[in-house]
Amino acid sequence: MMSGNALRDLNTLPMSERKNDSSSKGNFTKPCNGNTIENAEEQQKKSPASIHINGGETVNVGVEVANSEVEYIESENLSDLEDVDSCLEKLFPGLDSKDWVLVVETLNNVRRLSIFHREAMHRMLGDLIPLVVKSLKNPRSAVCKTAIMTSADIFSAYNDDLIEFLDPLLVQLLLKSSQDKRFVCEAAERALEAMTASVSPMSLLPKLQPYLKNRNPRIRAKASMCFSRSVPRLGVEGIKEYGMDKLIQVAASHLSDQLPESREAARTLLLELQTVYEKSHDLSTTISSEHPEMSSWENFCQSKLSPISAQAVLRVTNIDREGLVIGS
Template sequence: MALRSLDNALAATAQERPKRHPKVAMSMQKQSEQVLGGVNDENVAPLPPPPPAAADAAVDYISSENLKPITDPEIKIRGLIEGLGSKDWLKVCEALNNARRFALYHSTLLLPIIDNVMVVLVKAMKNPRSALCKTSIMASSDIFQAFGDNLLVSTTSDAFDNMLLQLLLKASQDKKFVCEEADRALNTMVVSMTPLPLLHKLRASASHANPRIRAKAATSVSHCLSKMEIEGMKEYGLVSLIQKAADLLNDRLPEAREAARSIVTLMYKALTESEEEKQEAWQSFCQSNLPAIDALAIVKIVPK
């Protein structure tokens, strides 16, 4: 009797247990149909997109020397903005390379729309696709080379400042090939532009809250100073320069500290070039404009 009761209980439990196999089979069927494109069921999670590495590898990084002039540039300039605004990132890469060609060979046609182009450059630099990011950085380098100081005259302040900030940020990130390209673009910027107005543009970034941006901006400041005579430094402000160098000398990043030492050395050479008592004049300048502990640290940098 006990065994018969146990059998009856097991049979009842088996009848009450829900059957899951059909549901699983239906789910697998829906997934299969989705892969084949037969059914578009919003309740079925979409498959993840393919990794971008393969597509990124298909993008050609064309050096500036290998870019060619555009045939019929007056006609093709009309479609440049449309190409830059495409939702297909590969077409945007192609348009960016065309923008580079316009900058290098047909700059007068590109200048009226340079603000719009720079907005696209900044947007592309923020894109997670490395190929798009690198191509936009290469385009910024060619634009610096082609326009130089005209960028500060012919563009809005925000357009230039946003592009500069993104280049400083990309130059300080972990992806080596993007970082190196951004460094090259910043160097081209310094070479192509007059140092004094560029120093004013770099002022805010040299005090940026992000230490990596601050370090890259400090390096660009030192490169600008290497192109300046004492008159240019005085026009910018010697006191501001030495105070900024003192701040950077205490920065936590080695790159910022190295830039500070470079700034100090360049200022010392420019200030004491015509002074007979070089060390005394330098010490007097530092002690007059810095706290005692900072002045001592600055004075120790230059040779006695």
């Protein structure tokens, strides 16, 4: 289940997409004062600079006072630390600092530790993750994006060892992939991809399911895309164990969702389920005469879904399958 903080974070997400032409390539310039929120660009023109957000809380926007260049280092280009012990001692003060440049530097050291010194970091995960989440919430894009890249490296390093700490990271990455500047969204999407590639689907899918019903369509779409990417990693036997009927119901519910990303993820998942279902029956030497409804994909859909949902699923899988045959 989602925590109260997770629900509160999701409920404050604006319904409109935030557009920004910021680039995700190379370096970027960003004001040093980071006291901004979602609509800060418009309200920074007002003085005194303050913004009201959901719940009546007032946040100071601040004034642009200087520019500073930040370099984002890809994981494969990170070098090892010269003094691991000294870095470990400074880790928590650095992440909790009000100096955003120091926070960015410390986050990059967390990435280095995760890559080169996994065991030394493992025992610190429980205390470390809340500070990474705090950085994910930071309104300064430099801190936020570096924290997102840190999350991706942590996923790759710790896999299922991270599952008990996953919820707050997942909430923030879904939010950031849905609402922030373009280059932040793209980084968050890559982190979500790292998550689905690293965390076992049996552990991850139950974590994703609550977000598939979130009231914000962008959250649903991002969660649906993660869900669709994760299911194939179950394999044939894993899908059977998880429940083909549960998975087809999830996919069917998103076929008519508001955003095309969600609908496309549902179509992709349905084609995967159809392939697994037909493959598993082709491998069977006989089809049980006691369960004739399980003899075809069409009968299976009709037995597990409402007539309208079954019709929609069959329309999608038949059309897409015909398209694959014609194009092959």
